[in-house]
Amino acid sequence: xxxxxxxxxxxxxxxxxxxxxxxxxxxxxxxxxxxxxxxxxxxxxxxxxxxxxxxxxxxxxxxxxxxxxxxxxxxxxxxxxxxxxxxxxxxxxxxxxxxxxxxxxxxxxxxxxxxxxxxxxxxxxxxxxxxxxxxxxxxxxxxxxxxxxxxxxxxxxxxxxxxxxxxxxxxxxxxxxxxxxxxxxxxxxxxxxxxxxxxxxxxxxxxxxxxxxxxxxxxxxxxxxxxxxxxxxxxxxxxxxxxxxxxxxxxxxxxxxxxxxxxxxxxxxxxxxxxxxxxxxxxxxxxxxxxxxxxxxxxxxxxxxxxxx
Amino acid sequence: xxxxxxxxxxxxxxxxxxxxxxxxxxxxxxxxxxxxxxxxxxxxxxxxxxxxxxxxxxxxxxxxxxxxxxxxxxxxxxxxxxxxxxxxxxxxxxxxxxxxxxxxxxxxxxxxxxxxxxxxxxxxxxxxxxxxxxxxxxxxxxxxxxxxxxxxxxxxxxxxxxxxxxxxxxxxxxxxxxxxxxxxxxxxxxxxxxxxxxxxxxxxxxxxxxxxxxxxxxxxxxxxxxxxxxxxxxxxxxxxxxxxxxxxxxxxxxxxxxxxxxxxxxxxxxxxxxxxxxxxxxxxxxxxxxxxxxxxxxxxxxxxxxxxxxxxxxxxxxxxxxxxxxxxxxxxxxxxxxxxxxxxxxxxxxxxxxxxxxxxxxxxxxxxxxxxxxxxxxxx
Ligand SMILES: Nc1ncnc2c1ncn2[C@@H]1O[C@H](COP(=O)(O)OP(=O)(O)O)[C@@H](O)[C@H]1O
Ligand SMILES: [Mg+2]
Numbered sequence: 001x002x003x004x005x006x007x008x009x010x011x012x013x014x015x016x017x018x019x020x021x022x023x024x025x026x027x028x029x030x031x032x033x034x035x036x037x038x039x040x041x042x043x044x045x046x047x048x049x050x051x052x053x054x055x056x057x058x059x060x061x062x063x064x065x066x067x068x069x070x071x072x073x074x075x076x077x078x079x080x081x082x083x084x085x086x087x088x089x090x091x092x093x094x095x096x097x098x099x100x101x102x103x104x105x106x107x108x109x110x111x112x113x114x115x116x117x118x119x120x121x122x123x124x125x126x127x128x129x130x131x132x133x134x135x136x137x138x139x140x141x142x143x144x145x146x147x148x149x150x151x152x153x154x155x156x157x158x159x160x161x162x163x164x165x166x167x168x169x170x171x172x173x174x175x176x177x178x179x180x181x182x183x184x185x186x187x188x189x190x191x192x193x194x195x196x197x198x199x200x201x202x203x204x205x206x207x208x209x210x211x212x213x214x215x216x217x218x219x220x221x222x223x224x225x226x227x228x229x230x231x232x233x234x235x236x237x238x239x240x241x242x243x244x245x246x247x248x249x250x251x252x253x254x255x256x257x258x259x260x261x262x263x264x265x266x267x268x269x270x271x272x273x274x275x276x277x278x279x280x281x282x283x284x285x286x287x288x289x290x291x292x293x294x295x296x297x298x299x300x301x302x303x304x305x306x307x308x309x
Numbered sequence: 310x311x312x313x314x315x316x317x318x319x320x321x322x323x324x325x326x327x328x329x330x331x332x333x334x335x336x337x338x339x340x341x342x343x344x345x346x347x348x349x350x351x352x353x354x355x356x357x358x359x360x361x362x363x364x365x366x367x368x369x370x371x372x373x374x375x376x377x378x379x380x381x382x383x384x385x386x387x388x389x390x391x392x393x394x395x396x397x398x399x400x401x402x403x404x405x406x407x408x409x410x411x412x413x414x415x416x417x418x419x420x421x422x423x424x425x426x427x428x429x430x431x432x433x434x435x436x437x438x439x440x441x442x443x444x445x446x447x448x449x450x451x452x453x454x455x456x457x458x459x460x461x462x463x464x465x466x467x468x469x470x471x472x473x474x475x476x477x478x479x480x481x482x483x484x485x486x487x488x489x490x491x492x493x494x495x496x497x498x499x500x501x502x503x504x505x506x507x508x509x510x511x512x513x514x515x516x517x518x519x520x521x522x523x524x525x526x527x528x529x530x531x532x533x534x535x536x537x538x539x540x541x542x543x544x545x546x547x548x549x550x551x552x553x554x555x556x557x558x559x560x561x562x563x564x565x566x567x568x569x570x571x572x573x574x575x576x577x578x579x580x581x582x583x584x585x586x587x588x589x590x591x592x593x594x595x596x597x598x599x600x601x602x603x604x605x606x607x608x609x610x611x612x613x614x615x616x617x618x619x620x621x622x623x624x625x626x627x628x629x630x631x632x633x634x635x636x637x638x639x640x641x642x643x644x645x646x647x648x649x650x651x652x653x654x655x656x657x658x659x660x661x662x663x664x665x666x667x668x669x670x671x672x673x674x675x676x677x678x679x680x681x682x683x684x685x686x687x688x689x
Contacts, residue, residue, distance in 0.1 A: 053531055078533045089528035093334045094327065105323030106532045132334075 006031045006156050006187035007052065009063030009070050014047050014056060014210075021047045023210040024060070029203070031155075034178060034188040036201030040299055044210040045191040046086055049158045052189070053083050066155055079107070082149030086160040086191075088141045092134025096125050096144050099133055100151060107152035115151055123147040123177075139170035146177070157181075159190045163197065175200055195292045204291075206298050213298045222294050227251075228267040229289040230274065232260040234282035249273035254296050263293055320534055324542020328516070332546055338512065346504040346554045350497075350561050364448055366413040367394040367405050374422025376460065380433075383459030384415060389448040402436065412438050412445060425460070425478070432479040453480055497562040498653045499622050502645040504554050505581075506588055506616050509547060510609040513592025516543055518605035521596075536684040540677075544589045551585040552578065562653075572652035580648055580662055583669050587641040590676035597683035616642040641669045 007029040014022040022044040029035040037045050050056040052065055054074020061071070068076045090099045100119055104112045120126045123143045128136070133144060142162060149157055163171045175197065182188060182202075190201065198204055198218065205215040214221045232240065237260045241253040244262055249269040253262045264270035278284045289297075332339060368381060385392045393411060396402050402414040416434040418424075424431035435452060437445045456478055517540075520526040529539065555578070562568040591612055599605040617623055619637035637643045644665035651657035651665075 055527065055530055075533060078531060081531075083528075083531040085524060085527050085531075087524045089524040091327065091331065091525055092523070093331050098327075098330055102323055102327045103532065105326075106320050106529075106534060108317060108319045 004030055005064075006033070007035075007063075007065050007189065009052070009061055009065070012048060012051055012061035012063075012070075013059045014044075014051055015059050020210050022051065022207075025205075025207060025210075025212045027205055027212070027215070029187055029189060031187050032182060032185050033202045034182050034190065034200070036198050036204045037189060037191045037207065038193060038198050038204055038295065039191075039207040040193065043208045045207065046160055047210075048207070049083070049160055049189065049191060052077075053081050053158060054078055055083075079152075080155045082152070082154035082157045084145050084149045084157070084159045084162055086164070088145060090133050090141075090144060090148060093132060095130050095132055096120070096136075097129040099144060100148055103148045104151050109152060119147045119151045122150075138165040139167055142166050142170070142174065146174070150181075154186070156187045156189070159188065161191050161193070163192070163194065171197075195295065198291055198295075206295070208299055214294070218291055222289055222291060225289065225294040225297055226265060227263050227289040227294060227297055228265075228270050229261050229263040229287050229293050230270070231256075231285045231287045232262060232282050233258060233285075234280075240277065240282065244274065244277065247273045252293075252296055252300055254293070256292070261287075261289075261293055263289060263297060316535060316537060321538045321542050324534075324539060325545050328543055328546040332550075338515075342508055342512065342550050342554065343557070345508050346500070346557050349500055349504055349507075350558060350565075362388045362448075363391045364389060364412040364445070365393045365410065366390040366415060367396050367402060367411045368392050369396040369399065369402055369414065369416045371419040372417055372421035372423075374420075376422040376425050377417050379459050379462075380417060380421075380456065383455050387451065387455045389451050389455075406436060406438050413448070430479045432481055434481045456480065496622075497558070497566045497568050498649045499646045500562075501555050501558040501581075501649055502584070502620070502642050503617055503622055504558060505551050505585060505645075506642050507609075507613055508554065509551055509585060509588035510592040510595065510612055511606065512547055512550075513543065513589045514595040514599060514605040514609055515602060516547075517593060517596035518599045518602050522601055536681055540593055540680065540684065544586070544593070547589055548582070548585050551581070551588075555581060568653065570653050571656035572654075573658070576659060576662075577649065577652045580652075580659075580666050581645075583666060583673060584641055584645045584648075587669050587673035587676060590673050590680055593680040594676050594683065597680060616640050619643070621646050638668075639672070641672045644668045 005028050007027060009028075010026045012022055012025045012027075013020070025044075025048055027035075027048075037048065039045050047056060051058045051061070052070065054077060058071060063070050065077050066080050070077070091102070094102065097116060097120065100116045101112065104115050109115045117126075120129055123146060125140075125143060125147060128140065133141065136144065146159075146162070149159075163174055166174065178188060178190075179200070190197070192198060201218070203215070203217055204221050206213045206221065214224055216224065234240075237255065237258075241255065241260050241262075244250045244253045244260075249264050249266060250262055250273060251264050253260055255261075262270075262274060264273070274284070366384065368384065370377060370381065381392070384390050390413065394405065396405070396414065399416070402416070405411050406414055414436040416436070418431055418433070421431045421433075433456070435449065437449055460478070517526075520529060559570075559574075563570055592609070595608040595612075596605055599608055615636060619633050620640055620642040621637065622642065648657075648662045648665050651662055655661075
């Protein structure tokens with residue numbers, strides 16, 4: 001077992017009745033890394049994270065999390081993991097300070113009061129310590145949740161769509177905080193479907209329909225996709241996109257602001273296919289595909305077997 | 310690893326503390342916990358079971374002798390009976406009873422005065438409409454005293470022996486429609502058990518289901534907690550609430566309804582702990598089954614209804630068909646009612662109540678076992 005890996009699991013599988021929510025997902029995350037789990041809604045991100053911290057019993061899979069067996073030693077894992085649920089899950093009828101105090105007691109922290117005070121100050125919650133959690137806005141709720149996840153000094157943080165419903169400024173602050181903590185050696189596994197957030201992760205794992213479709217750094221994921229992308233600008237782009245999508249060589253044609261990104265797997269076939277359209281008033285330009293192009297590409301692709309490691 | 314799995318008093322206290330704060334902030338539930346006993350006290354205590362007087366009675370006088378007239382006078386003059394009708398036939402008597410025009414029909418037999426003086430102990434039959442036994446119980450209880458006092462003057466000198474132990478009259482009470490009369494003293498102490506059953510089950514069922522529905526259970530499970538810590542931590546604050554409810558009913562029973570408290574209160578409070586725990590365990594079991602808070606509100610009805618109907622609170626226990634009694638015997642409320650009545654009214658001690666107590670304890674143990682077994686450590 002590699003000591004440097006905070007998470008190292010193979011073949012993680014979870015069924016809900018007939019539904020295969022997570023299908024043989026392998027993942028390894030190095031200590032101190034920020035790993036993003038990307039995927040559309042219902043792709044199995046939450047289910048995967050819940051299996052890691054023992055909230056769901058896996059139907060298959062093995063490996064370790066922080067050096068503990070991921071299937072059998074969930075008690076020990078829970079103690080060193082901070083899990084931030086997708087939905088705000090603190091007690092709305094307790095104040096910020098009471099929530100933190102409760103969590104601190106649950107982890108049987110020594111010097112509980114100091115831990116609570118420090119955590120309040122660190123995340124700028126001290127001024128609102130006596131406010132009921134239920135009355136907080138999205139950004140403050142998320143801060144409280146993060147503070148509570150951190151109070152027992154975990155080695156790994158599992159954050160499930162932590163910035164949903166949070167304004168852009170609070171989101172940026174939040175990511176600053178995450179990178180700051182990662183610099184201190186904390187490992188992060190963050191589920192998200194925001195592209196800008198994906199770009200901020202050291203490594204990415206992309207799942208769709210329970211299958212792991214791509215993983216690696218942002219650049220690696222883009223490269224693995226072997227996508228050729230053209231950017232088109234000009235008038236009547238939606239109409240053009242409609243026509244292009246009917247061509248077999250065109251895998252996708254998606255609007256990006258004032259341009260249309262046209263992508264395909266085979267560069268030559270794509271070039272031939274678009275040749276009749278390359279005339280004024282449209283300007284065509286071959287570009288490096290971005291993460292978002294790949295994201296859309298993977299999402300629209302029919303379920304494929306997981307790629308080799 | 311092993312020590313980690315052990316019960317942690319710190320986490321246990323954390324649960325209790327959190328529960329108290331939430332209870333304090335949840336005005337509605339808190340109001341419910343105090344309001345339910347008050348409402349029930351008013352409904353069952355005042356409205357239904359004040360000591361009813363001036364009940365309409367009909368008299369069938371088959372004898373016109375002086376002693377029979379004395380008796381009629383005594384009945385008319387007593388606060389319990391208003392003689393509203395003189396009857397000619399027995400059939401007439403049954404009819405007015407069935408229609409509910411009178412609560413009692415008193416039959417004074419032919420040759421009553423003669424037989425009385427002869428010492429033959431003539432039979433006086435009192436038929437009572439006991440559909441509402443609370444209404445007739447006290448009046449019937451007062452009858453022998455009324456009769457004896459009335460005839461005191463006539464039975465002097467050589468006839469004095471007639472007012473001896475057996476009484477001069479053979480009083481036969483025929484309580485129609487309901488064989489056993491429940492008195493007010495019976496109901497108010499029993500309310501304690503009913504109130505506890507009603508609130509304890511519903512409130513714990515809600516408390517845990519609420520954690521699940523609001524998503525906080527996921528959070529709780531992601532922390533290193535044991536099921537027993539969560540459950541017992543949740544139970545303890547409500548035990549305290551149960552005691553507050555009990556005290557409330559007891560105080561009212563004593564101060565307003567003048568229920569005699571013969572036995573030991575400390576004993577009552579101690580054995581009640583088992584009963585409260587049994588109900589809380591049922592509530593927790595429900596919470597492990599309920600999908601949402603609405604179901605958690607509905608399920609306790611399935612427990613509460615048989616409890617209130619088959620425990621001997623609503624209907625006299627011995628008046629029920631056997632199969633009802635069997636169900637009743639399994640319910641904690643049945644045994645608690647016997648304990649409460651036994652301690653408060655009869656002055657029973659620990660020795661007399663243990664037989665009932667262990668049945669409640671058994672029920673509590675089984676319910677808690679099911680609850681712990683069903684409580685999921687995971688979300689699936
Ligand atoms: N407890 C559950 N019972 C049944 N199906 C579930 C449960 N949790 C999730 N699912 C299903 O599993 C799939 C993956 O869900 P989830 O992990 O929540 O996806 P994501 O977090 O990526 O949106 C979805 O189709 C969802 O409906
Ligand atoms: Mg999710």
